[in-house]
Amino acid sequence: MKAGPTPIRIRLVYWAGGNPYHHHQDLNRLADAWTRPETIIVQDPMFTATAQRADIVLPATTSIERNDLAGNRRSDFVIAMKQAIAPVGESLPDFEIFNRIAAKLGVADGFNEGRDEMGWVRQLYEEVRQDAVERLGFEMPDFDTFWERGYARCPVRAEHTFLADFRTDPAAHPLNTESGRIVLGSRTLAGLGYDDCPPHPAWLEPAEWLGKGDASDLHLISHQPIGRLHSQIETGAASVAAKRNGREQAKLNPRDAAARGIEDGQTIRVWNGRGACLATATVTDSVRPGVLVLPTGAWFTPRDENGLEVAGNPNVLTLDIGTSQFGQGCSAHTCLVRAEPHIADQRDAFDEYQDKLVALATA
Incomplete structure (x- = not known):
């Protein structure tokens, strides 16, 4: 008989941000698993249910206690998130926590690449600014102007219609699917043969329901x-x-x-x-x-x-x-x-x- 995979023993968990004792779907099962690692480290601004169950808690700052950038792929602005108050108590920005750990491990230079917090904020903004010019021909202000103003406009597509090119000419502008078109029957799923995921839309009885x-x-x-x-x-x-x-x-x-x-x-x-x-x-x-x-x-x-x-x-x-x-x-x-x-x-x-x-x- 062929032996199964060797179980992996997790000896240390390092959790930075987030609260698995919120989003895990069976918390009593998680609580049992949480007793198995030898050490659990939680890095968070809040004393969450997860932090309460850690061996070591590293208090991190909130977003108003550090400098940062705000924006996303669908936003038409990048926002300067300027530090509003000094870090409370012994809390530190996430970057500083990791930087100090990297220093203890002797790899600080490889981690921070010679930049401090504001150095990285500047670097990340400049990367966005350069991409906007090279790829889209859109001029964003230099970092100092952006930081003083508090925001910078990003390139956006006005009056954009989703999948317009595909609708006009599906052959010339295929979708990123197995057929290049909208998939109603999937060859990939058919080949996998999963009994709980047929290759076409279907109603499957839930594990628990009033029915x-x-x-x-x-x-x-x-x-x-x-x-x-x-x-x-x-x-x-x-x-x-x-x-x-x-x-x-x-x-x-x-x-x-x-x-x-x-x-x-x-x-x-x-x-x-x-x-x-x-x-x-x-x-x-x-x-x-x-x-x-x-x-x-x-x-x-x-x-x-x-x-x-x-x-x-x-x-x-x-x-x-x-x-x-x-x-x-x-x-x-x-x-x-x-x-x-x-x-x-x-x-x-x-x-x-x-x-x-x-x-x-x-x-």
Whole structure:
């Protein structure tokens, strides 16, 4: 029998920016995996759920504590992001953190290439400016003028129609596809033979959905929160204001609430076979029957031996599966849950969570 691949043992994790304890689709599974590396280093401006589980935390500055550039491929401006305040506490810009690590490793010259923070800001802008001239014949101001003004206009295509050349002459302007045209049936996918990704558009039964659930199940929709971006600044005023009784709001239809003995404003337990979390019930007819809506982004806060999450993070409930073997996208909305009034006394754990939120928000 042929031996399988040798498992890779990860001994160290270095995470700079981001919060996997927000976007991972099965947080209890992640928490188990997180215990295996010997050392975990997190570099972040915020004391996120990920940073709270690190062996070493390197505090990084926010964007208002350093100099930088802002822009994207579809923007008609490059913006000068000028440092507004000095770094808070012992925080350092990401560049400076990596530069100091490179120095300790003896490779600082190879990392910084002789430039400091402003040297790199200038270099990156000049590369954009040179490309605009050489490729598009568009003149952007020199760096000093740009930095003083605070912005520079980029070349854009006015009145642009997407795929206009292809529509006019498909043979002369093929698309970057296997046929050069819009693909409705894929030879590549047909050759792969994936049973969960046929070569043509098709409806496939989800792993979990109300079509094969029972009367106690609700379909979970976990949308982006209104008071923050993903999990960023979870302890900020806007984020806290969007909560109810200190927890995330779980919205459900009056019919479903009545069937489960749930009252508006009550703490409820939302659970399935993967995990459970607490949230505050908001009973509203804006949610269709059979659906429970719980926003993403609450900092993962398990508080008992059974892993009950008290902040209202829906990612203890979602499935950690890809959309298909080929796509491997996020399939968080393929999820069934149940809900009930929370009867157990969790005041001590909840008060601890509330105290942590207040401490972080006022630090």
